[in-house]
Amino acid sequence: MESRRDFLKTAATGAALLGAESKLGLARVLNQHAQPGKSKVVIARDASLHEAGASLDEKRVLALLDRAITAYTGRAHPAEAWKSIVPASFISGGKVIGLKTNGLGGKGISTHLVLVLAIAERLQQIGVKPGNILVWDRNARDLEACGLTINTDPSRLRCYGSDVAGYEAQPVAFGTANVRLSKILTRECAMVINLPILKEHDLAGVTFAMKNMYGVVQRPNELHANGCNPGVADLNCVPAIREKVRFTIGDALTSVYDGGPGFHPERLWYPNALIVGEDRVAVDHTAWQMLDRKRVEVGFETLEAAGRPPRYIATAADAAHHLGVNDSQRIHLMEV
Amino acid sequence: MIFRSHWKWAFAVLVMAAVVAVPGCKKKNADPYPASGAIAGWQKTSDTRVFAAKDLWQYIDGDAEQYLAAGVVSTATSDYKYQGQLEATVDVYTMKDAAGARKILESGQTGDASRVQLGDAGIAYAQSIIFRKGPFLVRIVAFETTPDSAQALLALAHGVEAKL
Numbered sequence: 001m002e003s004r005r006d007f008l009k010t011a012a013t014g015a016a017l018l019g020a021e022s023k024l025g026l027a028r029v030l031n032q033h034a035q036p037g038k039s040k041v042v043i044a045r046d047a048s049l050h051e052a053g054a055s056l057d058e059k060r061v062l063a064l065l066d067r068a069i070t071a072y073t074g075r076a077h078p079a080e081a082w083k084s085i086v087p088a089s090f091i092s093g094g095k096v097i098g099l100k101t102n103g104l105g106g107k108g109i110s111t112h113l114v115l116v117l118a119i120a121e122r123l124q125q126i127g128v129k130p131g132n133i134l135v136w137d138r139n140a141r142d143l144e145a146c147g148l149t150i151n152t153d154p155s156r157l158r159c160y161g162s163d164v165a166g167y168e169a170q171p172v173a174f175g176t177a178n179v180r181l182s183k184i185l186t187r188e189c190a191m192v193i194n195l196p197i198l199k200e201h202d203l204a205g206v207t208f209a210m211k212n213m214y215g216v217v218q219r220p221n222e223l224h225a226n227g228c229n230p231g232v233a234d235l236n237c238v239p240a241i242r243e244k245v246r247f248t249i250g251d252a253l254t255s256v257y258d259g260g261p262g263f264h265p266e267r268l269w270y271p272n273a274l275i276v277g278e279d280r281v282a283v284d285h286t287a288w289q290m291l292d293r294k295r296v297e298v299g300f301e302t303l304e305a306a307g308r309p310p311r312y313i314a315t316a317a318d319a320a321h322h323l324g325v326n327d328s329q330r331i332h333l334m335e336v
Numbered sequence: 337m338i339f340r341s342h343w344k345w346a347f348a349v350l351v352m353a354a355v356v357a358v359p360g361c362k363k364k365n366a367d368p369y370p371a372s373g374a375i376a377g378w379q380k381t382s383d384t385r386v387f388a389a390k391d392l393w394q395y396i397d398g399d400a401e402q403y404l405a406a407g408v409v410s411t412a413t414s415d416y417k418y419q420g421q422l423e424a425t426v427d428v429y430t431m432k433d434a435a436g437a438r439k440i441l442e443s444g445q446t447g448d449a450s451r452v453q454l455g456d457a458g459i460a461y462a463q464s465i466i467f468r469k470g471p472f473l474v475r476i477v478a479f480e481t482t483p484d485s486a487q488a489l490l491a492l493a494h495g496v497e498a499k500l
């Protein structure tokens with residue numbers, strides 16, 4: 001862990017060393033903002049952001065987002081930071097940027113509307129047209145649980161689910177995952193920013209960045225065997241997910257440390273944090289540690305002791321999946 | 337005469353079957369949701385949605401497995417609002433038998449729950465109430481807390497229980 005000042009000294013060097021282009025001409029290097037050999041994860045906190053039962057302050061959430069993104073990218077200004085996350089060609093080319101929320105748990109434990117709007121605001125400030133921002137999830141119910149309103153009008157910020165867009169008729173496969181993907185992912189979005197919400201999960205142990213991809217397939221319940229392992233890892237290796245879902249802004253403003261993924265108000269907790277990064281495995285590993293610390297603090301067993309460690313995280317990091325790193329020594333964790 | 341006798345027997349069997357079946361059918365088809373205003377302060381704010389066991393993942397993906405393992409037959413859900421402020425969701429799980437409802441209630445119970453007199457057994461937390469009655473498992477969850485939310489939730493729970 002290091003201070004923000006220390007990070008700013010090293011970030012430019014790291015960024016300069018990385019920058020390869022893929023066959024599609026898109027930046028494909030995992031963790032372009034990290035030190036060489038490490039995956040970067042930023043936890044940004046505002047301890048007094050969210051008191052129990054109180055509504056979130058929009059300006060403070062925007063400020064927290066800015067702090068997270070500028071720290072992650074090493075850029076001083078939010079607009080510059082966002083320009084280093086969203087390729088210029090996507091902005092000038094009118095490509096659609098998807099924001100994949102998570103409203104499965106209902107309105108008590110879903111991606112916060114104020115966070116979605118803050119991200120949309122920053123995207124528009126770097127030139128993304130409102131209609132080229134598409135907030136999406138499985139269906140209208142999930143989106144409405146976040147406080148969003150369905151809108152398909154391309155002149156405004158768009159918001160609709162896979163229940164409107166449909167799923168591909170042809171399944172795609174990787175390992176145990178044989179899935180029909182949402183057309184929003186395959187046909188509409190050039191890039192997706194993943195906006196999961198941190199929850200304990202009765203089967204998987206933890207649901208956050210990688211598990212949120214269950215919301216992009218038609219029948220996620222078919223990937224639940226064996227604690228969602230290797231289902232989660234396999235699913236994230238499906239090319240459209242691996243390549244298009246490039247960045248995670250994890251919502252840990254509110255969380256449930258037990259009883260998830262549904263809403264259990266008696267297990268609600270307010271970490272008041274955002275967890276951001278390009279390496280989805282490192283983000284999930286970091287979130288797992290945070291969740292376990294809370295469980296121990298309130299007298300619960302760790303997820304390992306409770307018999308449901310999120311084994312899919314290690315699977316995602318293995319040689320067969322190579323989605324990122326789950327070794328704390330190789331995660332450049334920065335808390336701001 | 338023989339035919340007539342058989343007809344009488346067949347009719348008698350049908351009547352007996354209906355008498356036996358009605359309570360079960362009534363339970364399965366009963367609408368457990370109090371209408372707006374039936375419980376003081378509570379308005380029903382959504383249509384009731386019903387999920388068969390095979391489709392439960394569409395409602396509670398990730399949570400569905402524990403209910404399936406306990407023998408859930410169907411799940412109904414509806415939203416309510418108390419005095420225009422406190423929002424709550426009422427889920428009614430119809431299990432195959434009372435043992436299934438008991439299994440879910442007991443597995444979700446932790447030391448900080450308080451017991452409430454509802455149905456066959458019930459527990460309450462600050463923002464939620466869970467109780468079972470026969471094959472039914474009811475979970476009522478509020479999304480906020482207000483000074484009178486605990487009492488309001490209990491009143492709603494009694495309203496649901498009375499309709500089961």
